[in-house]
Amino acid sequence: MRVVARNADYTKEYNRKLVLRLLRHQPLSRAEIARRTGLTRASTSLIAAELLNDGLVREMSPVANPRGRTSTPLMLCPEAGYAIGIYLNRDGCSAGLVDIGGNIIVSNEIRMTGEGDKLEPLRQVIQQLSQTEGVQRERLLGIGISAPGPLDGESGRILNPPRFDLWHQVEIGPQLQEATGLPVFLANNATCLASYHCGRPESYGSSNFLLLLVDSGVGSGVISKGKVLKGAGYFTSELGHTTIRYDGRPCACGNIGCLEEYAAIPKLLNGTGFHSWKELVDALDSDPEAVYLMAQEAEYLSAAIVNLTNLVRIDSVLLAGDLLYGAERIMPLIERRVNRRCLSYGCQPIRVYPSASVPGIRILSAADMAFDRLLRI
Amino acid sequence: MRVVARNADYTKEYNRKLVLRLLRHQPLSRAEIARRTGLTRASTSLIAAELLNDGLVREMSPVANPRGRTSTPLMLCPEAGYAIGIYLNRDGCSAGLVDIGGNIIVSNEIRMTGEGDKLEPLRQVIQQLSQTEGVQRERLLGIGISAPGPLDGESGRILNPPRFDLWHQVEIGPQLQEATGLPVFLANNATCLASYHCGRPESYGSSNFLLLLVDSGVGSGVISKGKVLKGAGYFTSELGHTTIRYDGRPCACGNIGCLEEYAAIPKLLNGTGFHSWKELVDALDSDPEAVYLMAQEAEYLSAAIVNLTNLVRIDSVLLAGDLLYGAERIMPLIERRVNRRCLSYGCQPIRVYPSASVPGIRILSAADMAFDRLLRI
DNA sequence: ATCCTTTTGTTAATCTGATTGACAAAATTA
DNA sequence: TAATTTTGTCAATCAGATTAACAAAAGGAT
16 A cells, blocks of 8 residues: 655645636635635635746636625636547547637547558547647647547556447557657546536536436446546446346346346337337327337336445436437436435435536547546545 | 645644554554655654654564664554444444454443433443543544444434334434544444455455445445445445345335345245254255255345446455355355456456454444544545 | 725745755664 | 665755735725
8 A cells, every 4th residue: 555645745736726626617716715725815825826827827807795805706717728538439539629618629520440550540630639729739738538438447448349349459548648748538438428517517516426328328427426436447337237137138248137238229229119219209299109118218227226326325317318308208207216216314315417418518528537637636 | 615725734634644544554664654655754753753752653672674774663552542332233232442453452242121211321331431441531532333224324323224123213423422522433334344344454455345244134335445435425335225136025125126135144044944044054065955045145146246346346345244154155156156247347356255253343343433534534 | 085894815924844965873795 | 894775863944834914995884
């Protein structure tokens, strides 16, 4: 066990990051920062002066208070930092340059053929994005990559994605790090989305939630006490492989009866008259089969959510992916089932919400990892 | 979000606790502490001087090194701190006074009738234990209580334990805190045992493990990254209520098909010729039914463990309770099933071990919470 | 208008911790 | 015996936050 002691350097860095994190999602005056952090106003002033000097923060126009002197809010300069967000999928990727204010400056789509060096197109697009005018090299903080699992976020390696052969066993992290000299952060789609929602109003103020990404598979990202839930070896949650049928169908993962085998949209619709979740939702008021299938989907998901929440209590579930369409129909079904069945001694009931539908969220959430890790304390 | 800044006070306290934690389980020289913490030798010396002065630490006789000057190891004084550990069960409790070196100084058993003030006997035994000769009041650090779940460790309230009516809804934490003026820490048996194993050789060096306590119920304690896994509201894991049969028997918790309904020993043995786990184990070589039942038990437990490890990857499972008897027979059964079915991209296989069988472990693990929390950083 | 109160933001002096760099102490090796 | 290695201590220094004072900027009371 190597544990590091604290010293003045650490203290300074910690407090600086603390202030930056506070300013990440809203502007605050020096006095307000002092109140929220427990720092004295004097210390806050010193830190603010340094951040102003470094060009990370700027003063906004003064704001009147109910009583007393006006305060001048500080805001994070959007141009204080940039990151490149890359969203990988089966046959290509979307990539974009994002500033720390959450604006996509430029973006790009690439299709991949699978021939030659798979990383070459990525290197090119990164090269191109990082030469965007007005972006100084030293302001480019890192590269965030959102990819379908399974992968090893720590070593930056994509493992053995089913139906995703293109990227089989590619050490994307180290290789891009090598090529660009920038830190690379890799996470699966759902974890990436979950991480993006944390601390934002889009997550309804919760810092203990499950993000459930249902489309051709079932992905999960769990935020517990404001941090991505990670186990040994930085393995992140795979709710898609919770067993919900002990005598069920075999899954590619080697187990049987996995949630994904039932709740992934193609699996749910297999053998029915529906070809997409949208089609099913649109038929809800006319076709009893649609109603039945949605109830089934809610049943499958709820079974897995109950198992999760009995292990790591969450207070809400955010739906993402196909389920966003007609979310208001399935939300109460899941909510009722989950709360009826989970242990809940003295806890608030679990709420189900739609996740944020922000334009470009796939690129934004990927890039966000780079910002988040660099402000991480 | 209230997040506190760091200052010199924090730094000092952090480093002091860091050193004390390092010395908790083995003696180390100043130079070795410096190497492990990253502190300079000078700082380590200063901290050590203070700890020596406070009587928390003492010097051992010098030890020769392969080369260079001899080093004088520092050890935590066993009498540096004491805690009272209380293990509650259905009809009474065991209580003991424990020193920080892990020695039980005095202990006591109480039977409870359920009449009158349930807390009065506890107050008396605490009073009595805390007046043990040679124990200064200011060295008594707290009271740790290990109880069958469910309970709310944070508010110190026992909730609604099935088959445990005596303690229904008792606010044991605040009440004993009020009566004694000491901090009170409450956790369920399994969590308490898990926490005790963490950081000790008894947990085989792991800091990501599940402790599975199987007897009349199924309790679980998960240690992830060296800390007890807690969700929102400080809810701890309840693997006993993972669904392993979607069409199974109703459980007292309101769900159906919970692990506990199948794997708790009385449930497993119900309707068989066996009256205890020991009887079953002893019959393994002569009675095929015993073999079948043990395989069943392994099957049930494995199903739940797989679900757990797909959410929060662990590297080992420690068996406690009845399963300790004949553990070497069931261990490989569980190990094989779990590793065959869980996601394990690039991870080491999960190992199953017996938990420590230390005399008085119930009292020790309860008391340990008080020590642990006070050294917690 | 003027004073009082409240709140914000700044400043210089101070405090408190770890670090630096030197050194003595205690052992082994050449 | 001298050189080397490692441990542990000391005084001087450094680097942060804090303290306590103050000026600045508003609103409300007289």
